[in-house]
Amino acid sequence: MKYSNFALVDCNNFYASCEQIFQPRLRKRPVVVLGNNDGIVVARSAEAKELDVAMGQPYFEIRRAYEQAGGIACSANYALYGDLSNRVMKTLRQFTDQVEVYSIDEAFLGLTDPPQALPDIAREIHRLVKKWTGLPISIGISPTKTLAKVANKIAKKSTGQCCLFDLSDRTRALTQTAVEDIWGIGPQYHKFLATHQINNAYQLAQTDDKWIRHTMTVMAQRTVLELRGISCLALNTEPTPPKTIHRSRQFGLPVVDFEALCQPLATYVASAASELRRQHCVSGALQVHLATSPRDDHPYQNTIYQLLPWPTAATGELIQSACKNLAQIYQPDYAYRRCGVILSEIAPENVLQTNLFTDQYYDNKKRTLMHTIDQLNTEWGRGALRHAREGLEQNWHMRQIWRSQRYTTRWDELPVAV
DNA sequence: TCTGGGGTCCTAGGACCC
């Protein structure tokens, strides 16, 4: 599919807007949504932003003043947000099937229409999403994803829509965009770039390629090319299985006992395994991590990685492995604040059954096979078993390829064709 | 008292093998 522009559709203050839709009494009032244990602020309505509530702020710090100002706090309700998100995505598919669901509240659209038609389309998307879901959105349209992000940010501050096509518009927009507001530039790169007097997106776009390659990563190089209007990030419309599945929680109270740690860990593993099966995948390895509060005087944290003897999505097997690993990194006398599990080496169950297995499995299989060959000393038997062994070698080879493909992004793949 | 949870990708260094 050939498209000349990307639209980034983003729901404004998504979690807070969802709450305001389902609880009409919250409309036009300051609303914040709180994360796990009601610890920190994860979303703010426009009214809450006006009260200077910061993203990620611990709620206990602002609670008194915020509630006195008439502010309301909600515990996060992810089921509700997921449901509304699906409705938004469904609405967007009315316009094109080239939709990449980028996160719960964002989607990229690939658009083939001529540029002069796009402002009207943006207005229509805006209208229909509002009508069918009640959610306010912002739309940015431009020839690359990174520029669409820039346009979206401008849209949020103005009418809700922004198209950046020709060079002079883009130059003006980039000059007005601070370098830390660029998609892909976080706090560390911001600090680094500031020391080199690179403060806005236009300056970054003018930076020498060699210098970027030398001092930053391939991701930053892509960002720079994208700012210049050269598309490096393709639209990914196919839902892909996750590469890792992660479950962990901060405990409300510190935990010391090993058994008391196994309990939440088992719950996390069960949840991760359930997600694995929902994706029709199996996992070939798992990591367990354990940590005290990083604010402790003598913090302790450790992680252990283990290839499983056989890739699986079975809850029982995974819990067993996880607890065995936890025992290896558990040290008594610490007050633990967090533990978690990461399932990795994930592959679709049907592919994996034949293509991916671990070293131990391979060794065992080979041993049995060699043993059988010794027993079966007929021409037919030897032939059949040689065939089986070749199959095994082939599968082993496939596994190597599978694992080596985990990271395929390299410098020489710039840019990616749209 | 109370400071989130779940991801992706890249890079570097050491172990090990041939």
Added chain:
DNA sequence: TCTGGGGTCCTAGGACCC
């Protein structure tokens, strides 16, 4: 002047995203 070199795997850590 020149201690071998190259490939793969694992681990740790750093950067970014929402």
